[in-house]
Amino acid sequence: MSRWLGWIGLGLLLIGILAALLTRLTLPTALLQFGFWADPAITLLIGALALAAPFLILAVLGSWQTRQIKRALTEQAQTQETERRRFIQRLDHELKNPLTAIQVQLDNLQATDGANAQGLIGVRAQADRLALLTRGLRRLADLETRALEIEKIEIGELLDEVVDLLQAPERIQLDVQTVPWPIPPLHGDRELLLMVFRNLVDNALKYSPAGSPVQVRARDMSGQLGVEIIDTGRGILPDELPLVKEELYRGSNTRDVAGSGLGLAIVHRIIERHGGRLSLQSRPAQGTIASVQLPYGAQ
Amino acid sequence: MGLYSPSVMLDPTLLLADDEDAIRTGLAAALSRASFRVLEARDGREALQMIEKHAPDLIVLDILMPEMDGREVCRRLRQAGNWTPVIMLTQISATGEKISSLEEGADEYLNKPFDSYELIARLRALLRRQAVAGRPAHLATVLTSGALRLERETQRVWMDKREVALSNKAFGVLAHLMSRPNVVVTREQLLDQVWGWDDPAGMRTVDVRIAEIRRKVGEDFIETMPGEGYRFVGAVKTG
Numbered sequence: 045m046s047r048w049l050g051w052i053g054l055g056l057l058l059i060g061i062l063a064a065l066l067t068r069l070t071l072p073t074a075l076l077q078f079g080f081w082a083d084p085a086i087t088l089l090i091g092a093l094a095l096a097a098p099f100l101i102l103a104v105l106g107s108w109q110t111r112q113i114k115r116a117l118t119e120q121a122q123t124q125e126t127e128r129r130r131f132i133q134r135l136d137h138e139l140k141n142p143l144t145a146i147q148v149q150l151d152n153l154q155a156t157d158g159a160n161a162q163g164l165i166g167v168r169a170q171a172d173r174l175a176l177l178t179r180g181l182r183r184l185a186d187l188e189t190r191a192l193e194i195e196k197i198e199i200g201e202l203l204d205e206v207v208d209l210l211q212a213p214e215r216i217q218l219d220v221q222t223v224p225w226p227i228p229p230l231h232g233d234r235e236l237l238l239m240v241f242r243n244l245v246d247n248a249l250k251y252s253p254a255g256s257p258v259q260v261r262a263r264d265m266s267g268q269l270g271v272e273i274i275d276t277g278r279g280i281l282p283d284e285l286p287l288v289k290e291e292l293y294r295g296s297n298t299r300d301v302a303g304s305g306l307g308l309a310i311v312h313r314i315i316e317r318h319g320g321r322l323s324l325q326s327r328p329a330q331g332t333i334a335s336v337q338l339p340y341g342a343q
Numbered sequence: 344m345g346l347y348s349p350s351v352m353l354d355p356t357l358l359l360a361d362d363e364d365a366i367r368t369g370l371a372a373a374l375s376r377a378s379f380r381v382l383e384a385r386d387g388r389e390a391l392q393m394i395e396k397h398a399p400d401l402i403v404l405d406i407l408m409p410e411m412d413g414r415e416v417c418r419r420l421r422q423a424g425n426w427t428p429v430i431m432l433t434q435i436s437a438t439g440e441k442i443s444s445l446e447e448g449a450d451e452y453l454n455k456p457f458d459s460y461e462l463i464a465r466l467r468a469l470l471r472r473q474a475v476a477g478r479p480a481h482l483a484t485v486l487t488s489g490a491l492r493l494e495r496e497t498q499r500v501w502m503d504k505r506e507v508a509l510s511n512k513a514f515g516v517l518a519h520l521m522s523r524p525n526v527v528v529t530r531e532q533l534l535d536q537v538w539g540w541d542d543p544a545g546m547r548t549v550d551v552r553i554a555e556i557r558r559k560v561g562e563d564f565i566e567t568m569p570g571e572g573y574r575f576v577g578a579v580k581t582g
Contacts, residue, residue, distance in 0.1 A: 143456040145365035151459040152372050175456050193511055209545045
């Protein structure tokens with residue numbers, strides 16, 4: 045809006061200047077004897093200026109205001125982000141003590157109360173679930189504060205290690221580019237990136253049928269590392285796709301599979317901290333492609 | 344049975360300090376069942392007074408407590424030359440926290456939430472460790488073995504008087520092994536005490552750091568015990 049006002053103002057001014065020039069060049073000089081204020085060129089200039097001024101003033105005011113609003117919005121977003129992270133840290137902290145008390149008392153009950161053994165096992169399972177959640181929350185909080193320990197990483201070796209760590213290595217088809225040139229080394233936090241790929245491949249295995257293959261492809265993509273993890277599983281519903289990277293969000297079609305709802309949030313945060321990008325493409329009942337792009341980092 | 348009956352005398356005395364009643368009483372019950380004589384303190388100041396009065400064999404401290412926190416209690420004990428084994432109930436996570444933990448001189452750290460069996464296992468292991476007068480190796484600030492010198496507080500390592508740059512984790516592994524010369528340490532123990540994450544990145548992560556240490560200070564110091572773990576070979580001097 046203010047840009048248009050600005051252009052109109054400048055246009056009017058330009059027309060005024062042109063008209064004044066034209067008048068000055070075409071009118072006989074005799075007319076100029078009446079003095080400065082009677083000069084039609086000057087009149088035209090002043091007229092144009094008077095017409096353009098309100099537009100220009102509005103344009104300047106408008107753009108100033110837009111900038112103020114934009115700044116306020118960014119500030120608000122930043123505060124919200126900090127608040128959210130602080131909340132997650134507090135949540136972890138506030139869960140820890142009661143959970144320790146519950147686990148310790150459960151130990152005592154299990155040691156002394158044989159009659160309720162079955163019920164206690166059930167309670168124990170739920171307490172373990174909560175413990176898993178606090179571990180995830182702690183890790184997320186940890187990620188905000190811990191400094192990255194950057195070292196040189198060969199992506200092929202790292203992915204081999206991921207395959208070793210997982211339950212069903214025979215399902216993973218690893219394909220790391222070697223020709224026409226090999227993938228350059230990556231500079232990043234080895235353990236955090238291991239966690240990224242382990243989580244993503246683990247998700248792919250978890251949410252696809254037993255025995256179905258999961259492909260892991262690593263490519264050099266115009267100066268960046270690209271890794272794709274491809275499964276033929278149940279997929280993510282389209283309207284949930286933007287939400288699954290958020291903390292504690294779990295897809296509505298995943299209730300039957302155990303998980304804390306923090307894995308992808310952790311993955312996303314680690315990739316962000318490395319200056320990279322995580323994108324998800326998915327079709328329900330067909331499968332998911334998780335793509336990680338990472339800059340190779342300092343040489 | 345009186346206090347002086349031999350069976351009671353043999354039970355180790357333990358001071359437990361936590362301001363959360365539910366945790367403290369629950370743990371006290373579990374520890375008593377495991378034949379510890381348990382003394383309870385509600386805050387750091389009370390803990391210090393009871394340690395002075397009863398001289399327990401082991402101390403368990405929560406970090407966040409009113410009056411005086413667990414860190415301060417531990418620091419004061421060590422300053423006063425008291426080297427009773429301390430287990431601190433906290434999380435080892437960010438590197439910064441771990442360094443400050445080393446400075447305050449706790450022997451072990453246990454993440455909340457934990458179950459009582461885990462704590463009991465750690466306490467028994469600490470008791471088994473040979474009692475030595477003075478500062479034990481795993482709390483010494485400087486360790487040397489031949490040409491290798493490790494400074495814990497500054498996280499620096501020298502080999503033949505030349506400084507060696509180790510990653511944080513490799514330093515942690517070397518410090519842990521070097522503090523327990525000739526003792527076999529499993530990968531799980533290293534993950535637990537150096538990484539501190541409950542669901543760690545896996546056993547190979549430890550091997551990667553061992554490889555880094557060997558590459559940088561030589562092959563001679565750390566021996567692989569197949570199927571068991573690793574151990575530091577050679578005499579270690581503290582000071």
